[in-house]
Amino acid sequence: MEITVIASSSIDEGIGSWDLKTGTEQLQFKPCASPAHGLTAVGEKFLASSQLSARNTSGSIFYWSWTKPQAEVKSYPVEPIKALAANNEGTYLVGGGISGDIYLWEVATGKLLKKWHGHYRSVTCLVFSGDDSLLVSGSQDGSIRVWSLIRLFDDFQRQQGNTLYEHNFNEHTMSVTDIVIDYGGCNAVIISSSEDRTCKVWSLSRGKLLKNIIFPSVINALALDPGGCVFYAGARDSKIYIGAINATSEYGTQVLGSVSEKGKAITCLAYCADGNLLISGSEDGVVCVWDPKSLRHVRTLIHAKGSRKGPVNNIQIVRKTIVANSNKTQVSWKSRGALIPPPLEKYERPVEDTMDGIVTVDPPPFSDVPVYSSFLSADLIDEQVKELQQQGSAATEMEMERLKLEYKRSLQMNEQWQKNYENLLQVVMEEEQIGGTN
C-alpha cells in the first residue's frame, strides 16, 4: 500500500505528487490548470482534472496515467467544468458546470449517462456519500442539494414531475466553498463552508440544519476527523480552525482554537486516515503535513519551484495497491497504462441505445493467483469400492433369481420329454400287436 499526495494549482504548474510516508517527490503531470475541487483520482487507475480556460465557450477534462507525465486523454464537454468527482470504485465521474448543470459519465466507455440542471449558478463542490449512492452538490448561489443517483435514472418518476433532489439546503447566503460528509451511512452528517464566513452542519436523515458556526474569516476548505466530533476549517486568514460539531457557541474561535503559520490563505485540506495526518495547501504554493494531535507540522512539500509560485487549490490522498511480485508489477503497470479509458462524450445518447447496455467489469486485482485443484484419487477408491460391493451383491441376487427361473424351465422341459417318450413307446407297442395278429 502506497499513499500518494497529489496537488494541483490554478496556474499551469502541473499536478505534483509525493509519497506521503517518505516525502519523496514523484512524477509531475502536465499540463494542468485546475479549478478548486477539480482534481480527482479515478479509483486507483488514473488522475482526472477539469481545466480552467480563458475562453468560457467550452471546457476540457484531462486524464493522466500514473506512469506518464503527459496528459493521455483529453475530453471536451459542452461547457467548462468546475467541480469534478469520481466514486470510490472509479466507475463513474461527475462534473459540475458553470451553468449549474451536473453531468454523470460512465468512465469505462465515456458515455454521458445523465445530465440534469442542478443549480441556478455554477457548481462549486461535488461529494459522493460513503456508499456512492447519493451525491451532494454545492453551488455559487449558496444552495446545497442531495441527489439520489438511482432516482435520477428512474424515468417513471421524472415523468411524474417530482423534484429530483432529496434535500435542498438554502441557508448559506454566499458561494459554497467546501462540503464534507462523514461515515454515518444513512445517518451521516454533512458539513459545508461558505464565503459568508459560516460553517453549517446538516443532518442527512432529517434534511435540516443542525448547527451554524461563525468564523472571523472566509472558510475555504474543510476536513473531517473520523471520530465525528471535530472538523478542521482552513481559512482565508491563513489559519486552520478546529471546530467542534457539538460546539456550545456559534463562534468557532471560542471552541478549540486554531493553528497557523506565517503564510497566505489556506485553500484546501485533506485528512489521511493512515497515520492520522492533516494536509493543507495554501496560496503560496506550500503543502504542509500536520499532526492533529500535537498541532505541529510534520513535513513541507513545495508544489511550485522557482520564482513563479502558483497557489495550491486541490489536494487529494490516493492509496495505490502495489502488486507483490516485481515481475508482475511491470506487467501490471503496462496493462494499466493501456487501460486508460476513452474521452468523455458531450451529449447523452438516445434512450434506445442505452438499453443495449454493456457494462465493463475489471478483473479482480489478485486474479493472477494460481489455482489449485484438489486431489481426488483417494476419494474415488472409496466410492468405487462401495460401488463394486453393491454391484456384486445385487448381481449375485439377480443371478440367483435367473438360475431359479432356468431350473423351473428345465423341470418343465424334462416332463415334456418324458411324455413324448411314453407316447412314442405306446405307438411302437401297438404296432407290434397288429403285426402279431396278421
Next chain:
Amino acid sequence: MASFERFDDMCDLRLKPKILRNLLSEYVPNEKQPLTNFLSLSKVVSTISTHKLLSESPPASIDQKLHAKSKSAVDDWVARLSALISSDMPDKSWVGICLIGVTCQECSSDRFFKSYSVWFNSLLSHLKNPASSRIVRVASCTSISDLLTRLSRFSNTKKDAVSHASKLILPIIKLLDEDSSEALLEGIVHLLSTIVLLFPAAFHSNYDKIEAAIASKIFSAKTSSNMLKKFAHFLALLPKAKGDEGTWSLMMQKLLISINVHLNNFFQGLEEETKGTKAIQRLTPPGKDSPLPLGGQNGGLDDASWNSEQLIVSRVSALMFCTSTMLTTSYKSKINIPVGSLLSLVERVLLVNGSLPRAMSPFMTGIQQELVCAELPALHSSALELLCATLKSIRSQLLPYAASVVRLVSSYFRKCSLPELRIKLYSITTTLLKSMGIGMAMQLAQEVVINASVDLDQTSLEAFDVASSKNPSLTNGALLQACSKKRKHSGVEAENSVFELRIPHNHLRSPISLKIASLEALETLLTIGGALGSDSWRESVDNLLLTTATNACEGRWANAETYHCLPNKSTTDLVEFQLAALRAFSASLVSPSRVRPAFLAEGLELFRTGKLQAGMKVAGFCAHALMSLEVVIHPRALPLDGLPTLSNRFPESNSFGSEKHNTPNLNKLNVIAHDGDDLGNRWQAKADVPSNNAIQRTLDTTLPLQESNRLKVGNDLATVVSLSVQDHTDIVASENGQQADVPEKVPEESLGPVTDKDVTAPKDGYEEVVSGTQEGEDLAVKDSLMEEASIGKKIESLGESDDDPIPSLQEGDFLSSSSDSDSDIES
C-alpha cells in the same frame, strides 16, 4: 538379524520402508495372486497418507543405508503398480490405476518429476483403449486429473505439461460421443475442468470441437439433470482456455441467442410475436455477422425435441446456469457484460405467467397450456438466479439500470405467490440493498415492507385466532402508508384488491424459510437505510418485528425440551427462525431513527430472557444484542480534544461510570467490555484523536462486519444525541446572566425542540455549576463553557435513561453517595 531390531516409536523413520513392504505383500495383488478383498484398498490408502510412506526422506538428513532401504521400498511399490497397470485383467489394472493416482499425490518431487511422463502415457493408453471397462476408464480420468494437479505446481514444466494435456483432448471428445455412463461423464467433466483451469493452452487447437461436443451433450435428450449442470458449469469455464475478452463475449452472445431461440418456441402463443424477434435482433445487430450457433452448424437440434416442454425448460435452465456461472466466476481480463440483453431476457421470462393474451387464445390448446404452466416455476427460478448473478457481477455499476430492475422486482413480487420464488426475490432484494446503498433503500423500502408484512403474517399456528384479529389493522396500516406514498388512485385500488386476494394464500403457505428470507431482507433494509426517508414505514416495521420476535420466542423457549423429540431439521429450522427474528429486531432497535426506539423496553426484556436459554446460538446472539443496545442507551460521545478533567469536582462519577459500562462476561465480549471501559475512562479524561481512531479500529477488527456497521450507526446516534444535548446546554447557558455575549433566547429555541420539563429539571445541577464558577474566578471563559457542556451531557444522559426524571434523585446524583446511584440505575 532383522527380526531382533527394535524401533523407537510409531514415528520412527526406519518403520516406513517396513510398513510399505508389508502393505505390498499383504494387500496389493500381484500378477499371479487374485484380488480377494476390495476393502483393503481403503486401508492401504489411509496408511500411506498417515505415515507418508511414499515421501522418501532427503538423503542428507539420515544415514545412507536407511535412505537406500527407503528408496528400494518405493521402487518396488512403483514397479508393482506398473505391472498391475499393464495387466490384461481389468480388476488388477483398476487397482494399479487408482494407486498411481494416490502415488502422484504422495511421492517425492524428484520421483514425480522423473516418472510422471511414463505414468501419464500408461494412463492415457487405458483411456484410449475401446476395450477398457467403464470402471477402469473412470479411474484413469481421476488419476490423470491428479497427475496434472501435481504437475501444475512445477513452474519449469509448463510447456511439457501443456503438451501432455493436449494429448487428452481428442480421446476425451471421442469418449463424449459414445454413449457413456454417468460416472464416466462425471470423471471426464472433472478432468476437462482441471485442464482448463491449470493448463488452458491445451485447448488451443481443439476449442471449437470441445464446445460442440459439450453443447451436444447439453442438447441431448438423454442427459440427466445432474449432468446438465456439470456440463453447463464446464461450458462456463471454457472461455478461460483462450482468456481474452472476445472469447468471453462470443460465448455469452451464443448462450443468449440459444436461450432466446428456445424461448421463442416455448412461449409461442403466450407472448406477443414480436418480442422474440426483437430479442434475437438485438443480439445480432445489423452489420455484424451472426456467430455460429452454440454447438456447431446444426446446433444439435432435432425437430422432435421441440414438442417437449420439459426438455426445453431443462435446456434453458442449463444454459441460464451456464450464463450465471460465467458472470460470477472471475475472469483474468476485462469483460463486457451485456447487461441490457440479460435484463431483457429476465424480464421476458418473468412476464409470462401462463395466462393467455386475449388476442391469441385460438393458437393454444388447454393441454399445451397445462404443460407450459407445469414447467414455468422452474423457468422463473432460473431467471431469478440469472438476475442475481448479474447483480453480483456488476454491483454498483448497475446504476443506469437500477430503476428498471427495481420496477421488475416490484412487479414480480406482486404477482409471485410460490414460496421458493419469493425466497429468491428476497435474496435479490438483499443483494441490491447491499451493493447500492441508501439510494436503493429509498427505492425498495415500500416493496420490502409490504411483502414482508404479508409473509410474516400468522407467525405461529397456536396464535392463529389472536393473529387473525391483529391482521386487519396491520394490513390496513400498510395499505394506508402505501396509499400515502403512491399518488395514482387506480394503482391504489388494484393494490387493495391484490392484497385481499393474497392474504388467504400466504396464510396457509408461508414456510419458515420464506419467513427467514423476509426477515433478512428487513434487517438489511434497516441496516442500510433505516433513517432516511423512512417516515412512512418505520413504525409499522418496528411493530411487525417486535411481534415476530416475540411470537417466535414466546412458546418455544419454555418448551425447549419438547422439541428434542422432533427431527433435527425441524429443530434447526426453528432455531434459525428465532435467530433471524432476533437479528432483525435488534437491527430495528439499533438502526437510527428520529425518535427513541419505540420498543426498547420490550427488546431489553426479550434479549435478557433469551440470554438465559439453553440454545447457545440464541443465547450468544442475545448477549451480543444487549451489548449493541448498551451503545444506544448510553451514547458515548467521543470526547473533545482538550476537555478538562472532571474527577476532582465530582468524585462519585467514577463509580457511576464504571457501573454504567458493565457488560456480560463472555469471552468474545471481554474485548468489547474492555474497550467500553476505555471509552468510559476517556469520557472523563483528556483524549487524543489518534487514540480514538485506535479504539475505532479495535472495534472494527473485533466485531464481524455487520455488527461493526451497527456499532458505527449507534455511535452516530450518539453524535445526534450529543447534538441534542448541545441544544439544551445552550438553553442553560442563556439563563446565565454573566454571559454577556450570548444571543437572544428566541433564536436559540428555533435550533431544536425543547420541552419545559427538560429546561426546569436540571436547575439544581445548574446552581452547582454557578457556585463552582464563582469559586474559581480565574477559570477562562472557554473552560467554563466546556464544563457547562459536560454537565449538560450528563444531565441529558440521565434524561435518556428515564422517561420522567425525578428532581430529587437527580439532585442526589451530585450530592449523595453511590447507593443512590445504584437505586437510580435500578429504577
